[in-house]
Amino acid sequence: MTNARITLVRDFTLGEVPRRLFGSFVEHMGRCVYTGIFEPGHPEADEKGFRQDVLKLVKELGPTVVRYPGGNFVSGYNWEDGVGPVDKRPRRLDGAWHTVESNAFGLHEFVDWSRLAGTEIMEAVNLGTRGVDAARELVEYSNHPGGTYLSDLRKQNGSAEPFDIKLWCLGNELDGPWQIGHKTAHEYGRLAQEAGKAMRFVDPDIELVAVGSSHSSMPTFGEWEHTVLTHAYDEVDYVSLHAYYQEDDGDVKSFLATAVDMDYFIESVVSTVDAVRAAGKHSKHVNLSFDEWNVWYQRGLDTDDQPHNVSKGWREHPRLIEDAYNVTDAIVVGTLLNSLLRHGDRVKIANQAQLVNVIAPIRSEENGPAWRQSIFWPFARMAELARGQILRASVDSDKYESAKFGDVDVVDVSATWDEDNGRVALFVANRGLDEPADVDVSLSGFVVGRVSRAEVLRVPNGKDRFATNTLEGGEQVGLSPLTGVTVTGSRLRFTLPALCWAVIEVEVTRA
Ligand code: AHR
Secondary structure (H helix, E strand, O other): OEEEEEEEEEEEEEEEOOHHHOEEEOOOOOOOOEOOOEOOOOOOEOOOOEEHHHHHHHHHHOOOEEEEOOOHHHHHOOHHHHOOOHHHOOOEEEOOOOEEEOOOOOHHHHHHHHHHHOOEEEEEOOOOOOOHHHHHHHHHHHHOOOOOHHHHHHHHOOOOOOOOOOEEEEOOOOOOOOOOOOOOHHHHHHHHHHHHHHHHHHOOOOEEEEOOOOOOOOOOOOHHHHHHHHHHOOOOOEEEEEEEEOOOOOOHHHHHOOHHHHHHHHHHHHHHHHHHHHHOOOOOOOEEEEEEEEEOOOOOOOOOOOOOOHHHOOEEOOOOOOOOOEHHHHHHHHHHHHHHHHOOOOEEEEEEEOOEOOOOOEEEOOOOOEEEOOOHHHHHHHHHHOOOEEEEEEEEEOEEEEOOOEEEEOEEEEEEEEOOOOEEEEEEEEOOOOOOEEEEEEEEOEEEEEEEEEEEEOOOOOOOOOOEOEOOOEOOOOEEEOOOOEEEOOEEEEEEOOOEEEEEEEEEEEO
């Protein structure tokens, strides 16, 4: 049996839960938009072509903010192609994913869909092939009330009211040689500075995200953020981070510990950002936007569903990277969410990539059903329950050795306290492959009442960590009640099965 002691102290908090941490991402890639959220003619589609079965699952998942329209796609995209009468919109080659873009879905459709989903929009501008002018014009088209050519064009295209988009990404992954319009840090830093300035001249209330490193092992990591922010610190509010993880060569112990890498990545970017703040004698803080993260199995380029498989020709919304997630992946996703929440004093936005079909918690079939993947569950529960204050957790857990990260805590946790509804929520993972974990939680400064929720990710068929939810097999992986949670005074005790993710919520008042 593994042992873990967790101490939570009522006044030992990290600040308010940034609700934008539970963001997602819709890119014009593969089947995320087409046959994902949008499929005119599907039996469940409404009159605008939005799939109601998918929308229902999106609402259940509960993302707060959705980034759009890319990703690599945005670096070659003309936003003007996606507005105006649909039959007049141009069909274009999308070089990022070697596909054909019909432009049947564009900005107005995304705004309408976001309203139905109840999600905030995070709009990315093209700083790959385009620049300052297209970026400021898109802000004017979206946010200016009227009386100018672009704002009146928006009205003519059906939206009398401005879209009022607050959150804007200044391009995507421009540090990556794979990006259309890849730039050096100096080139990008100056462009972000000037584009940001011009966008804010149009709407001073917007928030801007500068492109950071595409992952922490980029050769330019650190130097990129330093140079970009040295140019653009005054203009931007956030710098981005992207990271994707997978189980390599059966090294499940390192895979289960990937939140350690996310911790390292976040803490390194915070240090770099703050070094630029000090050197530039800036008073404001630039925060972090982890606007792409997930598990992603990057297979060989000759695999059918891989991007850039040019031998397949120019296809329209082909199946691309539709990973089927298993129980282990869901546990890793739970720990990545824990890492984000534990850094909620500086990470203010995070977007799981992507929302539907493309490395996504929700899957859908063309003219067929939609369903939840295993990774749906930690996201859905944390998006629902992580509210109020982030509690700093002091964890004393047994450890295990991993090849990539050395000694790692077997039990991983994050916790929140919502004084308004009188609840403490704990999100815990047992990374142990074989042993259950006995967890003893001290809640100092609280009077602990009833256990209002206790659920554990169900591992079907005994211990099959590779179980997935599929079209044929249905939703095998889901949540079950976690039994045996006991409260004694201000102590909470429970046993986690081997290899699991769980949520426990208790009623509390101030002691
Ligand atoms: O989410 C898939 C792709 O991964 C995005 O388009 C890109 O930004 C990243 O490399």
